[in-house]
Amino acid sequence: MKKTTKFLSLAVALFAGLSGTAQAADGFKIGTDLVSSYVWRGRDFGDSPAIQPSVTYTFPGSGLVVGAWGSYAVTNNNDGTGRYKEADLFATLPVGPFGITVTDYNQVANTPKAFNYSSTGTNILEASVTYEKDDLNLLAAINFAGFETNKAKYVEAGYKFSSKDGYTAKAVVGAGSEKYYTLDGKFKLVNVGVSVSKDRFTGAYIYNPDRETSNLVFTASF
Secondary structure, eight states, X not given: OOOTTTTTTOGGGGGGTOOOOOOOSSEEEEXXXXXXXXXXXXXXXXXXXXXXXXXXXXXXXXXXXXXXXXEEESSOOTTSSOOOEEEEEEXXXXXXXXXXEEEEEEBOSSOOOOSOOSTTSSEEEEEEEEEEETTEEEEEEEEEEETTOTTOEEEXXXXXXXXXXXXXXXXXXXXXXXXXXXXXXXXXXEEEEEEEEETTEEEEEEEETTTTEEEEEEEEEO
């Protein structure tokens, strides 16, 4: 699942490995992140370092952003299922301090078939709204179509609490009911962390209280 967040103004997705370079005002942009592990909303995917490419297009005038984002593990999963792969599509419309986004998450690790939203498929559709003002970022999201959605919800708050000598420090707290980051699919606190960034590099500590797991993630963005 992706961190729709860099292109959608999802600065809240600090810890998913999507800290890349700033979005161009109009037109195309490409980039990639190299992450020590792919952690999304408090859950580690792939048990491996990963390469995360992206391409976006921003329409002049409206500011509408459409794009694709992927994550490709460098090594095989520990469970023998091969390398984790993900290829997502998204569209974001800015409305003042808000961003309205639809994301198509596609986990392609187990099957090459894309755009399969049945119970046996690999796609999930999510609608989300972000709000950004000064140092505060808020996110609310819900799954509305695809396999095993259960209309899972996720909310998150991020706050930049320090900016000094080129270093920026942010904190995030997130809760959700998706089975990927909770143990039983019930709404719980799943993502608590702090990240520190300078230039194109980010280090983040992420703790999932429900799974009682922690990760230290390093990201280099190009």
